[in-house]
Amino acid sequence: MIQPGDVIPAIPVKHVTAAGVTDETADKVLGGGRVVFFAVPGAFTPTCHANHLPGFVDNASKFSAAGVDRIVCGATNDHHVLKAWAEATGALGSIEFLSDGNGALAKAMGLDKDLSKAGMGTRFSRLAMIIDNGRVERLFLQEEPGVTTSGAPSVLMALETARSK
Incomplete structure (x- = not known):
């Protein structure tokens, strides 16, 4: 499993932003x-x-005030579903989305979860990370x-604690 200090792997993904969808690497x-990646x-x-x-x-401005440049949400859904979800929730514009449609990134980071019994296949585990220039600083794995x-409250608290030191 990816740990603090590790770098994010160069796995192909789809990047969904207000400007559209592009092929990128994680x-x-x-x-x-x-x-902040969740x-x-x-x-x-x-x-x-x-x-x-x-x-x-709801807390995008607080993340920005805490020194976060971007918030990115990842899921193993295809980019069409992520774009529709971003639009339906009003998140597009304040949150970017990373589509890991085949679960390759989730698996490469050791953060995949088999939800086949629920008919969902391989998915990301529920998590958040603080990443600094491509290197994991903190991992918040939801057990x-x-x-x-x-x-968001846990991640914001960690950011604020780090700033006050």
């Missing part, structure tokens, strides 16, 4: 400055849709159900 999308098991799924994404959208460890 190290390019998540590199270049201070990035991953969800699936767009439009109940917990991801109602509890995880909204916290980052229990719900959105606590990996939610």
Whole structure:
């Protein structure tokens, strides 16, 4: 599993922004400055849709004030679904999206989760990261159900604590 100090791998992904969809690699999308990356098991799924994404959208200005250059949401959904989800939630513009349609990035980072029993296949585990210039600074892996460890309040608290030192 990827750990603090590790670099983001150069795995092909689709990058969904307000400007459109581009083919990129994860190290390019998540590199270049201070990035908060959070991953969800699936767009439009109940917990991801109602509890995880909204916290980052609602607090985008607080993340910026804490020195974050960009917020990126990752999921193993295809880029069409991520774009539709971003538009439906009003997130497009304040949050960028990373489509890992085949789960290659999730697997490469050791952050994949087999949800085949639920008919969902391989997905990202629920998580968040603080990434500084392509290197993982902090990892917030959600072990229990719900959105606590990996939610916006936890990540903001870690950023604020780091700034006050």
